Amino acid sequence: MNHTTKSGFAAIVGKPNVGKSSLMNALLGEKIAIVSSKPQTTRTRILGVLTDGDTQLCFLDTPGFHKPKTKLSGHMNNVVTTSIGEVDLILFLVEPMGELNEQELTLIETFKARHLPVILVINKIDLVTPEQILERIGALQSLYEFAAVVPVSVTNRNGVDIVLDELKRNCPEGPFYFPEDTLTDQPERTIAAEIIREKILRNMRDEVPHGTAVVIEKMRERDANPDILDIEATIYCERDSHKGMVIGKGGQMLKKIATDARMELEKFLDTKVNLKCWVKVRNDWRNDEKAIKSVGLTYDDEI
Ligand SMILES: Nc1nc2c(ncn2[C@@H]2O[C@H](COP(=O)(O)OP(=O)(O)OP(=O)(O)O)[C@@H](O)[C@H]2O)c(=O)[nH]1
Numbered sequence: 195m196n197h198t199t200k201s202g203f204a205a206i207v208g209k210p211n212v213g214k215s216s217l218m219n220a221l222l223g224e225k226i227a228i229v230s231s232k233p234q235t236t237r238t239r240i241l242g243v244l245t246d247g248d249t250q251l252c253f254l255d256t257p258g259f260h261k262p263k264t265k266l267s268g269h270m271n272n273v274v275t276t277s278i279g280e281v282d283l284i285l286f287l288v289e290p291m292g293e294l295n296e297q298e299l300t301l302i303e304t305f306k307a308r309h310l311p312v313i314l315v316i317n318k319i320d321l322v323t324p325e326q327i328l329e330r331i332g333a334l335q336s337l338y339e340f341a342a343v344v345p346v347s348v349t350n351r352n353g354v355d356i357v358l359d360e361l362k363r364n365c366p367e368g369p370f371y372f373p374e375d376t377l378t379d380q381p382e383r384t385i386a387a388e389i390i391r392e393k394i395l396r397n398m399r400d401e402v403p404h405g406t407a408v409v410i411e412k413m414r415e416r417d418a419n420p421d422i423l424d425i426e427a428t429i430y431c432e433r434d435s436h437k438g439m440v441i442g443k444g445g446q447m448l449k450k451i452a453t454d455a456r457m458e459l460e461k462f463l464d465t466k467v468n469l470k471c472w473v474k475v476r477n478d479w480r481n482d483e484k485a486i487k488s489v490g491l492t493y494d495d496e497i
């Protein structure tokens with residue numbers, strides 16, 4: 195068979211909250227990465243695979259690149275720089291307005307060192323005027339020679355197909371890395387834990403959700419009724435006072451989080467789910483290497 199295929203890894207990078215995970219989900223047409231209005235939602239590298247005709251694109255959604263404040267955020271930033279070092283292409287996401295921050299300028303310096311094709315995605319254009327978009331494009335093009343510049347609104351699904359065209363155009367030739375029906379390498383347990391964490395992020399305010407981690411203790415079809423999947427999860431938080439807030443008055447907050455999570459889990463796993471969540475305290479776990487490891491968040495060098 196003399197049939198040329200294209201395949202490549204593309205890292206999705208940018209500062210926190212610019213819409214990286216939203217864009218990956220939109221490109222894949224499936225939600226595999228959680229999304230919230232709070233910065234630093236994504237904590238690890240999330241693989242998403244899109245096989246479209248002769249091209250296979252392997253996306254690495256990464257945590258927002260930021261000024262690290264805890265050991266965990268150091269790990270998160272490492273995921274970004276390592277990913278940039280391992281891919282064929284970069285999708286660099288920026289907001290449509292405001293100044294670029296120090297971390298974004300650092301990312302651009304990293305691109306220069308790697309000589310990779312970088313597709314600049316200006317996201318959230320639904321929030322600005324066409325004049326502001328043009329101004330933004332000009333300012334960014336003076337900093338780097340991007341392979342393409344695509345203004346996008348993931349929310350309105352505006353421009354997402356153009357990003358896909360540019361990815362295909364810039365993708366190198368090569369054999370597929372994964373079977374054609376692969377979507378992600380995340381185990382169902384990991385996705386389940388992330389869905390619960392997303393509901394914590396969406397239901398709670400301030401610093402509490404950032405200090406939580408979710409571990410699935412059990413995920414099993416019920417012996418007496420295999421149509422029901424029993425899931426047990428522990429929500430770790432970093433202080434006693436946070437535990438109280440996660441549980442809420444009369445257990446209301448935890449109930450809301452668990453109900454929201456169960457509904458999405460049932461849709462995602464296409465089965466009835468019985469979800470039990472416990473809340474435990476692990477003091478200042480985000481600065482404790484052992485604890486970071488035990489909740490599965492150490493940075494792993496391998497794809
Ligand atoms: N107005 C607007 N909001 C958007 C758009 N795309 C994403 N968002 C919102 O931006 C917020 C952040 O989205 P995420 O996809 O979680 O951002 P991220 O870059 O992955 O964030 P981190 O994982 O924290 O680095 C969410 O509230 C999204 O709904 C867009 O095109 N327009």
Ligand SMILES: [Mg+2]
Nearest residue numbers: 214215235236
């Ligand atoms: Mg994200």
